[in-house]
Amino acid sequence: MPRSRQPRPRATLASLAAELKISRTTVSNAYNRPDQLSAELRERVLLAAKQRGYPGPDPVARSLRTRRAGAVGLLLTEALSYSFRDPAAMSFLAGLAESCEAAGQGLLLIPAGPARDDAEAAAVVQQAGVDGFVVYSVADDDPYLAAVRERRLPTVICDQPRGVPGVSLIGIDDRAATRTVADHLIDLGHKEIGVLCMRLGHDRCDGVVDRERLHAPKFHVQRERIAGVQDALADAGLDPTSLTVVERSEHTARAGSSAAAQALAANPRITAFVCTTDVLALGALEWARREDVDVPGQLSITGFDGIEEALREGLTTVRQPQEDKGRRAGTLLLSRSDSGVATVETVETQLVAGRTTASPPGSVVEPDIAETA
Template identity: 70%
Template sequence: MSRSRQPRRQATLASIAAELKISRTTVSNAYNRPDQLSADLRDRVFEVAKRRGYAGPDPMARSLRTRKAGAVGVLLTEALSYSFRDPAAMAFLSGLSEACESAGQGLLLIPAGPGRADEEAAQVVHRASVDGFVVYSVPPGDPYLAAVLERHLPVVACDQPREIESAPVVGIDDRRAMRDLAAHLISLGHREIGMLCMRLGRDRHDGVVDVTDLGAEHFHVQRERILGVQDAMRQGGLDPAGLTVVERFTHTSDDGYSAAAQISAVAPRITALMCTTDVLALGALRWAQEAGLDVPGHLSITGFDGIDEALREGLTTVRQPQKDKGRRTGELLLAAPSHTGVPAVETLDTQLWFGKTSGPVESAEWYAE
């Protein structure tokens, strides 16, 4: 006997309801409001649905009815791959995902890396099916940020920007943390200090930074960490204009390595090299080792973040609660619009971590050896 070539009719809420002689609403409640049905009735609904190949209500249709997407959009300042290789970013996303998981929400990552046209940014953001946005360290004026604000959805920022009206910010006092670390180095006798930093703006630049021109258009975190070192130099009787800073547009250990080599050429008298991230500092440590320099005898090297690898290496650094930042950012967003009583900027604590890569000045003449 030949099989019928009639296509199998797709199961629907109505067809399942008809077979069970119950209402469509009752079938829907089995999926969306299970507490409204007895366990026996739910099991009967699921049994028929499974036999008929029915997977449940269409999530897109449900989002149209409820006007809820069930997901949080995360606007990132770097390429998507950065989120999965940078330890600090991974810790932030881990904390954020925990907050979302507790609330039954999903995450949609939206990388806002440089080099995208404004129109492309707007299309990506406006297509995102989300209920609100976490803005993770994105500078003012970014086209993706402008598109986010056009959506008129709840927004919470982490680190930056800090100028979005009615949007809470979760961060740390980057300037104070770096000032305290620099003051420690100055107390150890260091007078010639250099810095390695991540990119300060949207335009590509790999090289020496003009420290007299750190305008508001630059990335807040990197700018504040540089200003913190200058504050400590000023308080220690040193000329902050004498600070040499080398910037890298991308953020890898290899960037730290090459930047350390560059700063040693342009400022060979430095005895302390402060890095605005642990990733850059680990690269600088590798360069120093290959250059035959004793750390900290010839050169003290410090980082920022407190990532696991840096702590294992004994790096002197600033530990920041990156995972807590993610978790708290998510909690604030998911509590929207109930932001009454929430400070405009919620500042989390940091901790100076003194490892084996910083010490007193033993020799200021290593560069001549």
């Protein structure tokens, strides 16, 4: 019987080097350090490798040898499916990816979700083959952040939490930024203002926020944005405790729509909404159109983030440079991997006065004394 043909053994770095009569280092350099070889020699190595089915040096072996994974881990503690629907998160991701690409680093999205317990969170983070972490906007007591810190790798936090020892931060002054929105509304004559916000804690809570929950939120960003409105009310001689705040556990336009209805049911005197995100504000605008409520004639609505859809709608909002924050987070992380120095960077925001704010109905503008003299 004719002998069966045995498959040709798969080429390895060593066998390829032996066949070409060059060193294994030369083969490796053809992939990892092409500047070390002449163009002709590199082409000869790559052609021989292709003909023999050699895929290149084993990246796992290389990472074990160099103790470098060549990748940055982005920790998003919302479900990845949600993160890819969030315009602000996607802008941040684009900026981070740009900085990683410029540095020749990969980007690993870590599938961290709110349903996992502390042990599962630790396992996910421990298994991530990365050289450092960018943590995107998590709660003060997030278990994934605790697991990241146990890795003792360079880490940069975007937005929240604040004041983590030894960890770099990129963010904005949320309190001051929202204060500009509230001041704008108060200057227009609004006294009854409602706030539509994202979740204040890990638990699912959809409704009017009571004082106890308002003073114990786990999310710095939401806490500070609400405080900015309270500061403006207090300085205008209005009662900050009268502020109607409605929380939503889901960050969608639909959630913003239902929150607007609930806030006005709780306090029909509201003439303006400060929404802590543009997504919620766009939902409030949808509700107003559906209910035939004139914006801004009967109700003023503001947002936060400056996403493209909000700007197209003419929404009064706070624009923050999300893509630049992503780029800066990557730069901070990759530079700190060498220096080991933690830094804090605060980027500027801008109030964009759009078509969704005006004086409340029935307001009277005081005449200028000089004009009546």
